[in-house]
Amino acid sequence: MSTDSYTALVNQPLGRTLAKALGLPQPVTLRRHAPGAPLVEGSVLVIGGGPAADRVAEQLLDWGQDVRRHPAAQDRYGAIVAAFDDVGTPADLSSTALQLGSVQRQLGPSGRVVTLFKDPAGTPDPAVRAARKGVEGLTRSLAHEMRQGATANGIVLGEDVPPGAPGAIGALRFLLSARSAFVSGQFIPVSSADGAAPRDWDRPLAGRIAVVTGAARGIGAAIAGILHRDGATIVGVDVPAAGEGLADVVNALSGSALQLDITAPDAGERILAHCRERHGRLDIVVHNAGITRDRKLANMDAAQWDSVIAVNIESQLAMNRAFLAATGDGVVAPGLRIASLASTSGIAGNAGQTNYAASKAAVIGMVSATAPLMTGGGTINAVAPGFIETEMTARMPFLTREVARRMNSLSQGGRPVDVAEAVSFLVSDAAGGTSGATLRVCGQGIMGA
Numbered sequence: 001m002s003t004d005s006y007t008a009l010v011n012q013p014l015g016r017t018l019a020k021a022l023g024l025p026q027p028v029t030l031r032r033h034a035p036g037a038p039l040v041e042g043s044v045l046v047i048g049g050g051p052a053a054d055r056v057a058e059q060l061l062d063w064g065q066d067v068r069r070h071p072a073a074q075d076r077y078g079a080i081v082a083a084f085d086d087v088g089t090p091a092d093l094s095s096t097a098l099q100l101g102s103v104q105r106q107l108g109p110s111g112r113v114v115t116l117f118k119d120p121a122g123t124p125d126p127a128v129r130a131a132r133k134g135v136e137g138l139t140r141s142l143a144h145e146m147r148q149g150a151t152a153n154g155i156v157l158g159e160d161v162p163p164g165a166p167g168a169i170g171a172l173r174f175l176l177s178a179r180s181a182f183v184s185g186q187f188i189p190v191s192s193a194d195g196a197a198p199r200d201w202d203r204p205l206a207g208r209i210a211v212v213t214g215a216a217r218g219i220g221a222a223i224a225g226i227l228h229r230d231g232a233t234i235v236g237v238d239v240p241a242a243g244e245g246l247a248d249v250v251n252a253l254s255g256s257a258l259q260l261d262i263t264a265p266d267a268g269e270r271i272l273a274h275c276r277e278r279h280g281r282l283d284i285v286v287h288n289a290g291i292t293r294d295r296k297l298a299n300m301d302a303a304q305w306d307s308v309i310a311v312n313i314e315s316q317l318a319m320n321r322a323f324l325a326a327t328g329d330g331v332v333a334p335g336l337r338i339a340s341l342a343s344t345s346g347i348a349g350n351a352g353q354t355n356y357a358a359s360k361a362a363v364i365g366m367v368s369a370t371a372p373l374m375t376g377g378g379t380i381n382a383v384a385p386g387f388i389e390t391e392m393t394a395r396m397p398f399l400t401r402e403v404a405r406r407m408n409s410l411s412q413g414g415r416p417v418d419v420a421e422a423v424s425f426l427v428s429d430a431a432g433g434t435s436g437a438t439l440r441v442c443g444q445g446i447m448g449a
């Protein structure tokens, strides 16, 4: 992995002074999750007038947090939760928004702002929808104003989803925690009251069997590591040519390896057979394997175009068909959870990546259309990473890389672990109310924002 030496430099006293004097970006080292570490460092301020504020405060107390309901000038906050669930017209935003502004400077490093509001699409009333959409604009802009590794994100509640629904509580915990270090300016839709709080928040995937494709290196290896840390048994899948790397990854996690090209027509059946023989079941699938064959469209040949489509999306469609057909057969557990890797290129487009962006936009379409087909409370979601520090991005020319990694609100690239944390959250029961969605892990990248 390439090291971000600029971030290291500006976190030294001399470098910090220089960066400040020259008006250069000042990325900070982000707080990241470690099992047993406090959920939030410092107290949590909960503001807003609707029923969600009371429910959130109650939940935070239950988690042992130091909760404040009224701002005080001397307080330093680790997080601020602003509930806007009762807004009926844009004028209603004022009191909570301004209260939020009055305490913005009291938020500590890697602090969190989480807004909570109801789905704008859930109402036909123009004033109510306007007010709810207003919270989106406020949250996105506030994310751009955050400093010192702090983030702002929102939770969007479906019309009939109460603020205490397991999915709302799960999203709240994820966004408050250091697991969401590189997620900013984003919204987690909680569209159903499904899901459940894990027995142990540090091991939410205990007892689950999780298939991770492309697990031999990069983001896939990080996903395997984080799902294992969170309690899952890992089945790592990768091409035979990557067999050595795959064995290293899964052996270190006491998992099992399956050498397989996921474009094989029987890839889904072979994964099912492996899970049946070695583990007796399958609970989680992470479609991570992906390739790039970058060229301007005018220079693209059929092999470059077709291989990217075949690996990045056609394989996933075919494997999902096999998994869905097998659901409830005794191997695929009811309530199967699928997470799929998209990319911000699939949202914003990127010169030289027509094939890749087509495949990643296709992933976003695929998860939204597959969500209603999931049975037994199963879910399917996508994660769209932005600039992540991997072997792939380390190979970019120096200047392109330096510019690309600063083009987000946190002024740095994310780490594979940041993508892995988002995947682990989405495949857990705590995200059971969210399906068909795409969560960006991009530090609020400017691309497609």
Ligand code: NAD
Residues within 6 Å of the ligand: 213, 214, 215, 216, 217, 218, 219, 220, 237, 238, 239, 242, 260, 261, 262, 263, 288, 289, 290, 291, 311, 341, 342, 343, 344, 384, 385, 386, 387, 388, 389, 390, 391, 392, 393
């Ligand atoms: P990587 O190239 O380092 O790893 C991809 C893995 O997938 C490799 O181990 C490779 O052998 C495996 N793979 C490729 N084709 C396969 C096939 N046909 N069958 C089985 N395995 C196969 O890539 P990465 O950077 O770790 O990216 C992982 C995922 O994240 C990809 O889907 C990628 O598009 C996506 N992504 C990455 C970034 C980034 O900044 N690195 C950004 C956005 C999205």
